[in-house]
Amino acid sequence: MSTPPILGIDLGTTNSLVGVVDSGFPILLADEHGSRSTPSAVCVAADGSVSVGAVALRQRALHPTRTITSVKRLIGRRPGEAGWAPPYSLSELQTSPVEVSAEILKHLKEVAERALEQSVSQAVITVPAYFNDAQRNATKRAGELAGLEVLRILSEPTAAALAYGLDKLAEHQKIAVYDLGGGTFDISVLEMREGTFQVLSTAGDTQLGGDDLDRLLAGYIAQKLGLSPDDIRVVEAAEAVKKRLSAEDTAAYNGLEITRGELDKIARPWIERTRIHCLRALSDAGVKPEELDEVILVGGSTRMPLVRTYVREIFGREPNTSQNPDEAIALGATIQAGILGGSLRQVLLLDVTPLSLGIETFGGLMNIIIPRNTTIPAKAGEMFTNAVANQDSMLIRILQGERELAKDNWELGRIEVPFPAGPKGSARVGVQFSIDADGILHVLARDTATNQDTTLEIRGTAVDVADERVEQMIAESVDFAFEDMNERIWTEAKLKAEELLPAVDAALEQLGDAISDEDKAAVVSQAAAVRALLNAAEHDAKALKTATQALDDATQSLAVMLIDRAMEESLARRGLV
Known part of the structure; x- marks a missing residue:
């Protein structure tokens, strides 16, 4: 590219993405590890150094008071106004929501420049439709602090509609955008006529998202296992279980099996909180559910089957799920950036x-x-x-x-x-x-x-x-859908099992007498069960996945012992012990 492109950025509560229009069509850019999604996390070390993204998120278990997440809930608000108490103190870390957001945007700018091999300086950044002027201006200041000229602050439902291609429809359309992300919920009713957007109504909750369900599920897990619900490792495990239950009927953590039905029971009051906002948005727009032409889903939390069922109940129609809900807003921001830069004017989609x-x-x-x-x-x-x-x-x-x-x-x-x-x-x-x-x-x-x-x-x-x-x-x-899917599930389970077994054998040999006979017998028994299923004549994918997960859970203590031993050896080599 000779002329630097304009970036399209989704600055999300949980994850953020960046894209550009390249050769006439929008693409989302991946970092050096191949990931298009960057966790919206910033860790401020004791020496003042800052890490962003996945690197920062990995520090959360060790430094929960120094790892900043969900800062979008705080930006543009006075202290205490958000109604949400994070586990960190920005004042003690000597930073602000704008500065934290700027670090995330700076990282996205670097991702783009690495991928494009040239400097970029302009961007379109999305915000929830219900963000007020203070929140929008704070987001714009964050962009400027990151070295970006913010050409437009774009409402997320408009970005989502662009991503779904609804701007290309010539006829009169009314759509609802149901956006349930990691930290915020946004419902908007839009009217489109020959590519022109008008937001008829918007409602939402800046303190409602997938993060809240993670904490509810973490409380349930902690109660069952006698753990602390505030332990960040339990919260992270709850998030992993929640995601697994979007595709599977059961998931396990530390020997506790959780069903999708149990998750749905926990999630029902959480998802019910979106109903009043949906009804208010429809009422404010003067639109009945049956008058909508489309209901589109945005945000990673809309992958949950319960959420999709709930949306179907509220609006009386099947939601449009043709786009990746995690990437729709970023894609729409990229399209808007391409329109502003003129690179999409001559596009012909054939x-x-x-x-x-x-x-x-x-x-x-x-x-x-x-x-x-x-x-x-x-x-x-x-x-x-x-x-x-x-x-x-x-x-x-x-x-x-x-x-x-x-x-x-x-x-x-x-x-x-x-x-x-x-x-x-x-x-x-x-x-x-x-x-x-x-x-x-x-x-x-x-x-x-x-x-x-x-x-x-x-x-x-x-x-x-x-x-x-x-x-x-x-x-x-x-x-052949049933047979094909069974074979894929079996193959994936087999690969995971074949990767785990040698690691378990090596850990047992390395630890030797350091592990108790009882723990060793449990691990050996679980490993034998996995091997038996791998060698069985029939491919029982569900049983293999369950056995492999049980073996993985049984070896958690081995992993901790190996890490402790490695740290002790490292300190000994450096003469610190």
């Missing part, structure tokens, strides 16, 4: 991908990079690593289809990426798929250590597929 495009991953699974029915031009990518030690190259098979296993999809081509041999997980290979307006698929694979690129161009076959072949592939994906 076609869609008829079938999903992806690559084969370890275990023979299909990893989708560009989903079916994605509008082109399109670009997406992910970061991959070596699955075994001393691997010196990666064979990338480019696949097309809707089946779970790589062998059941069509191979479009393959490329091999060399990289220096090293331990398992040491290599970092970025794979990017890009389809231009002519339907040509460009595959780029980059070894991040050497910056060496390997490319492949696939003409026509990515988009130009005979209708009968598409119908055949989709029909097979439906016919």
Whole structure:
């Protein structure tokens, strides 16, 4: 890019994202670890040094009073006005919500500059629709403090509507945007006429989000296990259990099995708090639920089945879930940034991908990079690593289809990426798929250590597929859906088990007599159960997952002992003990 692009930024309560318009279409940018999502966390060390994102979040268990999260709940408010008491004191840390937000924005700016290999200085930043002037101005000041000229403060529901493509509809439309994120809830009713947006009403709660459900679930877990609900490790475990229960019926922590029904019972009063805001927004807009053309979901908490069921009950219609709820606002901000910069004025979206495009991953699974029915031009990518030690190259098979296993999809081509041999997980290979307006698929694979690129161009076959072949592939994906999903779940469980067992054996050998006979017998028994399931004639994925989780829980004390021993040895080498 010759002219620096304008950044689109979702400055979220829990996570933040940044994107740009590149070659005429919006993309979200990943950091050096391949992650598009940056935790909205800042850790202020005792010496005054600052870390941001995942690095800061990892400090929370050790330094809860120095790790700042959910600062969006505080920005633009006077002390005590937010009605929420964080576990840290900004005054004691000698910082402010604006300065903390600026550190997050500065980090996102650095992510963009690293990815684009050029400086950027302008941005569009989103805020909840109900943010007042003080909150909006504080967000703008944070951007300026981070070295960004904030061209526009964009309401999140408008950004979400842009991401869903609702601005392209010529006819008169009324939509509701139900945005339940990590720390805030926002419900807005919008009217669109020939691409022009008007917010008819908005309501919400700055102190309601997925973080609150995490604390409720943590209290439930703590009560069952006799732990402290304020222990950050319990809260983090509760978040992990909550996410797992969005896709599975049960989840376990420290020997406690929790069902989705139990979570729903805990979550029902929490989700019920959104009802009054939804009814108020509809009443203020003068719109009945049946008069809405769309109800779109935004925010990671809307992945929960209970939330989707609840939205269906309130609005009397199936919600639109066609976009990634975690990324919709950032994508919309990026589109708005592209419009302001003029880079989207001449965009012509000609076609869609008829079938999903992806690559084969370890275990023979299909990893989708560009989903079916994605509008082109399109670009997406992910970061991959070596699955075994001393691997010196990666064979990338480019696949097309809707089946779970790589062998059941069509191979479009393959490329091999060399990289220096090293331990398992040491290599970092970025794979990017890009389809231009002519339907040509460009595959780029980059070894991040050497910056060496390997490319492949696939003409026509990515988009130009005979209708009968598409119908055949989709029909097979439906016919074999149950068997395919079972095999994927089994394969993923098998890979996790095969990774865990050698680590357990090594830990037992390393600790030797330091572990009690009782604990050792429990671990050995759990490991034997996992091995038995791996060697069984029938693939019982659920039983294997349960046994592997039980083994993982049983070895938590071993992990702590190994860490303590490593620290003692390190201190001894430095002469500190």
